[in-house]
Amino acid sequence: MNISVIGTGYVGLVVGACLAETGNDVVCADVVASKIEGLKKNILPIYEPGLEDLVERNQDDGRLSFTTDIAAAIASADVLFIAVGTPPDEDGSADLQHVLAVAREVGKHMTREMVIVTKSTVPVGTAGKVAAEVRKDAKHPFHMCSNPEFLKEGAAVDDFMKPDRVVLGVDSEFARRMMSEIYAPFVRTGNPIIFMDIASAEMTKYAANAMLATRISFMNEIANLCERVGANVDLVRKGIGSDTRIGPSFLFPGPGYGGSCFPKDVKALLKTSQDYGVPLNVLNAVEEANEHQKRRLFEKLEAALNGKLRGSHIALWGLAFKPNTDDMREAPALTLIDGLLAAGATVVAHDPAAMPECRRRLGDRIRYADTNYDALDGADALVIVTDWNEYRHPDFNRMKQALRRPVIIDGRNLYNPDRLRSLGFVYDSIGRMPLAESVAKA
Numbered sequence: 001m002n003i004s005v006i007g008t009g010y011v012g013l014v015v016g017a018c019l020a021e022t023g024n025d026v027v028c029a030d031v032v033a034s035k036i037e038g039l040k041k042n043i044l045p046i047y048e049p050g051l052e053d054l055v056e057r058n059q060d061d062g063r064l065s066f067t068t069d070i071a072a073a074i075a076s077a078d079v080l081f082i083a084v085g086t087p088p089d090e091d092g093s094a095d096l097q098h099v100l101a102v103a104r105e106v107g108k109h110m111t112r113e114m115v116i117v118t119k120s121t122v123p124v125g126t127a128g129k130v131a132a133e134v135r136k137d138a139k140h141p142f143h144m145c146s147n148p149e150f151l152k153e154g155a156a157v158d159d160f161m162k163p164d165r166v167v168l169g170v171d172s173e174f175a176r177r178m179m180s181e182i183y184a185p186f187v188r189t190g191n192p193i194i195f196m197d198i199a200s201a202e203m204t205k206y207a208a209n210a211m212l213a214t215r216i217s218f219m220n221e222i223a224n225l226c227e228r229v230g231a232n233v234d235l236v237r238k239g240i241g242s243d244t245r246i247g248p249s250f251l252f253p254g255p256g257y258g259g260s261c262f263p264k265d266v267k268a269l270l271k272t273s274q275d276y277g278v279p280l281n282v283l284n285a286v287e288e289a290n291e292h293q294k295r296r297l298f299e300k301l302e303a304a305l306n307g308k309l310r311g312s313h314i315a316l317w318g319l320a321f322k323p324n325t326d327d328m329r330e331a332p333a334l335t336l337i338d339g340l341l342a343a344g345a346t347v348v349a350h351d352p353a354a355m356p357e358c359r360r361r362l363g364d365r366i367r368y369a370d371t372n373y374d375a376l377d378g379a380d381a382l383v384i385v386t387d388w389n390e391y392r393h394p395d396f397n398r399m400k401q402a403l404r405r406p407v408i409i410d411g412r413n414l415y416n417p418d419r420l421r422s423l424g425f426v427y428d429s430i431g432r433m434p435l436a437e438s439v440a441k442a
């Protein structure tokens, strides 16, 4: 099948490469020429495990190509995926300008009956808006499909290849048949394709992200309470996660959720609820709790250094909003860095993948270390922001020697508090023994 994907970001590139991998002829198009030039040489604009191999193999085999010629990509497509960005507008709603810009081109350049798939996360009613734009110039019949994407950055290829489920909102039998064919290779082990109407598919994506964000904010608040009452959130998490009605995923407390999806999708759903006059009280609280949580690491650090941040030198391990990605959109590390610099501290950071992205955003406002140990040299404290695997079992003696003061604020609960304290660290984490006790024991 001839498939085109418009937008080659985290989603579009994964979708294009994976659909080429199952034998389709895929054209990926983007307006950013430098991105396309790089991709033609198998240079990826993003870090995503396994993606480079997939792009290289399918490009070499001639099933995957890259272009800036959006018109040509549309002209060759039986099925067109729109995977452009939908960033938050000023009022929190999803900004549809890129999606609708693509839609206007589709009508002008289509050469055959086709299925137009909204892969971007878009509010209910967007497929209708896309169809209205296409209809203005369309000379061939077309069908709409809402196919929200549930991949996780850092495991995107795996998630696309082995989805828990595929959600397809369709408006015709033609769309249903074409989309079934495309997804058949990915659901061979019985994971379901769930067909529904388009509005329900559009809503499903927001409801899924809102639920996941809710679990995170809920656990963050429970963790904060655990600290006060002397409970250990790690044990509480296991205690509730083993209940099959609750399940163990997405119960890890931390420095607040970030990334390109949860913050903006929560905002967009709240805007929809306002537009329709239907309150989403729980979700309002989820967002508020997250804003608070993103300041927790700063507060903990300030407490550990007795309020003396001015003139201090702070090491950060982890910049990306989660491990295995270089994505720093809405990353808690950015909130922390802003706070530290405003308080008069200097910052040195290490991240296995996100340092180029951080440099692009912050330039030389902070320093970057070649290794995680280098970051510790002369630092007054270490703050762990992202739970990269390589931070899980470090050489604590080496850390203690490098740090000017043995202070660790662990935003991901990577270490055993008793062990750290017995090694002489002042150690604070999320939802476990409060700092005062740690200082007393150290």
Ligand SMILES: NC(=O)c1ccc[n+]([C@@H]2O[C@H](COP(=O)([O-])OP(=O)(O)OC[C@H]3O[C@@H](n4cnc5c(N)ncnc54)[C@H](O)[C@@H]3O)[C@@H](O)[C@H]2O)c1
Pocket: 006, 007, 008, 009, 010, 011, 012, 029, 030, 031, 032, 035, 070, 083, 084, 085, 086, 098, 101, 102, 119, 120, 121, 122, 149, 150, 151, 152, 153, 260, 261
């Ligand atoms: N990143 C994720 O984990 C994830 C997961 C599920 C869904 N989504 C959704 O998928 C969509 C894309 O997200 P992303 O993270 O891939 O975004 P991204 O910003 O990484 O990529 C978007 C791409 O679209 C391109 N683009 C913008 N306007 C264009 C146009 N008119 N023609 C061609 N290309 C254009 C941009 O240059 C960019 O390369 C968003 O709606 C997002 O909410 C993202």
